[in-house]
Amino acid sequence: MTFVSYVQSNCPVVIDEHGATHEETLEYLLHRRFTELLKGSTVVADTHHLAVWLNFLQIRGRTYFQATSLDLENFRDYLLDSEDLTPQTINLYVKTICEAYWYCQTRGMVQNMIGWLDRSNPNQKYLIEVDKAPESSKSPYVIPYRLRVPNQSQNPVPNKGQIDAMRAQIDYWDYPGEPDLAESLRARDSLMFRWLSEVGLRRAELVNLWVDDISEHCSDAVPRVTISRGTKKGKSRNVEIPRSLYEETLNFIDLQRDEILKYKRSKFGSPSGIRVLFVNGSNNSVRPQMSEQAIYQWVLKLNPEGCSKKNKFSPHALRRYALTEFATHLWKVEMNSATYSPTKQLILHQNLMHRLAVQAGHESADTTIKFYIDMGFRRADNQTNPNDLVRVKEELERKLNEVNKLLGEHAG
Numbered sequence: 456m457t458f459v460s461y462v463q464s465n466c467p468v469v470i471d472e473h474g475a476t477h478e479e480t481l482e483y484l485l486h487r488r489f490t491e492l493l494k495g496s497t498v499v500a501d502t503h504h505l506a507v508w509l510n511f512l513q514i515r516g517r518t519y520f521q522a523t524s525l526d527l528e529n530f531r532d533y534l535l536d537s538e539d540l541t542p543q544t545i546n547l548y549v550k551t552i553c554e555a556y557w558y559c560q561t562r563g564m565v566q567n568m569i570g571w572l573d574r575s576n577p578n579q580k581y582l583i584e585v586d587k588a589p590e591s592s593k594s595p596y597v598i599p600y601r602l603r604v605p606n607q608s609q610n611p612v613p614n615k616g617q618i619d620a621m622r623a624q625i626d627y628w629d630y631p632g633e634p635d636l637a638e639s640l641r642a643r644d645s646l647m648f649r650w651l652s653e654v655g656l657r658r659a660e661l662v663n664l665w666v667d668d669i670s671e672h673c674s675d676a677v678p679r680v681t682i683s684r685g686t687k688k689g690k691s692r693n694v695e696i697p698r699s700l701y702e703e704t705l706n707f708i709d710l711q712r713d714e715i716l717k718y719k720r721s722k723f724g725s726p727s728g729i730r731v732l733f734v735n736g737s738n739n740s741v742r743p744q745m746s747e748q749a750i751y752q753w754v755l756k757l758n759p760e761g762c763s764k765k766n767k768f769s770p771h772a773l774r775r776y777a778l779t780e781f782a783t784h785l786w787k788v789e790m791n792s793a794t795y796s797p798t799k800q801l802i803l804h805q806n807l808m809h810r811l812a813v814q815a816g817h818e819s820a821d822t823t824i825k826f827y828i829d830m831g832f833r834r835a836d837n838q839t840n841p842n843d844l845v846r847v848k849e850e851l852e853r854k855l856n857e858v859n860k861l862l863g864e865h866a867g
Contacts, residue, residue: 457746458509460502462689467495467502472742476758479519480505482562482861483555496688504551507534520565523582527552527600535602542602549600556583557596560637571596612775613768619650621757621768636718639711640736644753646707647733651754651770655727655777655815656694658747658770659685664732666712669704682816692816695781708732719743775827780813782831785810790835804828 458477461470466488469477484505488498511530512522527549532544557570570581585596613621625644630637650664651658659843669676678701683691713832723743734743751770758767767788785807789795808820808828817824821833 458506458513460499460506462499462502462537467499467689469502469506477505477509477519479559479564480509480555482564482767483558486558489759496690499689500547501551501555504548505555507548508552520559521582522556524584527583531600531602531721535752546601549598553585553598555581555594569596583584610772612779613772617768618773619778620759621754621773622648622652624757624823626810630736633736636715636736639714642707642711643715643736646703647750648757648773650696651773652777653700653780654694654696655774655781656682657774657816658750658817660687661750661770662731662733662745662747665730666708667730669701669708669732671705673701687816688818690816690818692813695816704732716743720858760858774815778827779830779834782807782811783812783829783834784831786828786831786835800832804832807831815833 457472459472461468466485468484469480471477479504484498484502487493487501488495498766506531508530511533512519512526515526515529517526530552531544531545531549534540534548535542540548553569556565559565560568560570567579567581569583569585570579571585571587573579573587584599586599588594588597622645625641625648628637628641628644630640633640647661648660653830656664660682664682665684668680668682670680677695679693679695680701680773681691681693686692712734713726715734716723716729719734719736719740720726722741723734726768729743731744733745735745754770754773755767789803789807795828805820808824811827812820812824815827
């Protein structure tokens, strides 16, 4: 059974794959939303943390109230090893879990769940052991499972050669479990890689992209797509995508996606009722929607052989590449404008930070966005060559002339 956070309500809740609410976490989330009156975005984050925790427990064969200190330590290490999360973010997961258990215990929903060893009562044991907090602390306990948060520099951004090498791996994938679907699955994987490395979608956004999100008729040179599911804190945004990616996506919907769904009809049911864009194709899949974990493992496998675990690029690394390339593109356009002047760099910097924040799905132009914009400026400053742009313009004009000739012939 898979648990997910459901945010389309006044109070986000955890539900299973059948749509049933997870009762053990419900009261805590309601308390957070309506008693503590926390912002909806904060409760959305809590809900996501608990859903990931429940999925982890299920893999280990435990129910919510069977979790132990060892489970929490292993969960922390699992997030550190298999998820592209910072120590600060992992600490938030651990904090949410401990607070949820403490709430349930103080409300009498469970006993001996979380607490500290007390010399006056040495026989009292708790499934999750924490430390007693000093009297001056607002919290009654201290969490001993937090990660140390060092001063870290920005995670590295892959270069074009590394991205191309990962993309090339898809061309040689043999899909041993589904030979009849090999070409369709290869087209799907190539398309997913483009959405990650050219648009910068997060994993949750990728697996929650729907066919209906892609307009069938868009003549814009730079199409925009609304990303509204799987987003951070439930915030919708409009992302810019390359025209070629838009057209490739439409072709996939009409051809390869349809073939996969017809082949999997006995498992997934009628294709007309399936809304997700990127559908499962493995021989052991039981539902059409792909999981975030599957995307994570798939990207790791695309890393060329010989990469150490420490140096492997994750889906978030593809996102870093996409956002850096986007920032570089924005700077190139500005630098080659007839009105560009170095004296305008400060105001341009602020404007481009806002535009990149929208593309990335950040609430504000924070330090992460500033990093991408600064790197984009350095790259654009090194790469910008007006003569190259003139040649590009001439090539586009020639192509436009040929298109106009063909249109004239058809009209005649």
